[in-house]
Amino acid sequence: MLGRFTVRPADDGSDGFGVWDGAVNGWRATGIGDEARAREVAADLDVQYDAHGPRAADAVRHVDPAQPVQRATWSTGELDVWVRDNGVWLGRFRDKDGQVTWVPGTDLRPL
Structure with a gap:
């Protein structure tokens, strides 16, 4: 499931971003300073995980x-x-x- 991880604005009142894990409905990473870096983190997580867990x-x-x-x-x-x-x-x-x-x-x- 590519796209399991999405970039969202932080929900803590800061100007930062976070990476949301759609499979578990929770934050995977928070406190990321810029959107481009958050997209990098999301893409790296998509390489590591599919919808069911770690990729083979x-x-x-x-x-x-x-x-x-x-x-x-x-x-x-x-x-x-x-x-x-x-x-x-x-x-x-x-x-x-x-x-x-x-x-x-x-x-x-x-x-």
């Missing part, structure tokens, strides 16, 4: 160093990890602005 070791493949790729939408960025979710391999795609999205492997190609 054979369902994650790290790309080290990150590889430049192109999406089917003709945008370029970096791929740094693959996860298998519901039988489909998805790549964590980071665009030039640092935004992270999960893209099906069929929509990615190396540059």
Whole structure:
């Protein structure tokens, strides 16, 4: 279940952000100073966990160093990890602005 972790504004009156875990209906991380960093934390948690708990070791493949790729939408960025979710391999795609999205492997190609 990609998207289990979402970024939300902090509920403690601060200007910070937190990462909400939709599977357990609770905060996974709080006190994060900026939204971009909170999105990084959420993406890292999506790599580690699926809807039922920790991902199986054979369902994650790290790309080290990150590889430049192109999406089917003709945008370029970096791929740094693959996860298998519901039988489909998805790549964590980071665009030039640092935004992270999960893209099906069929929509990615190396540059």
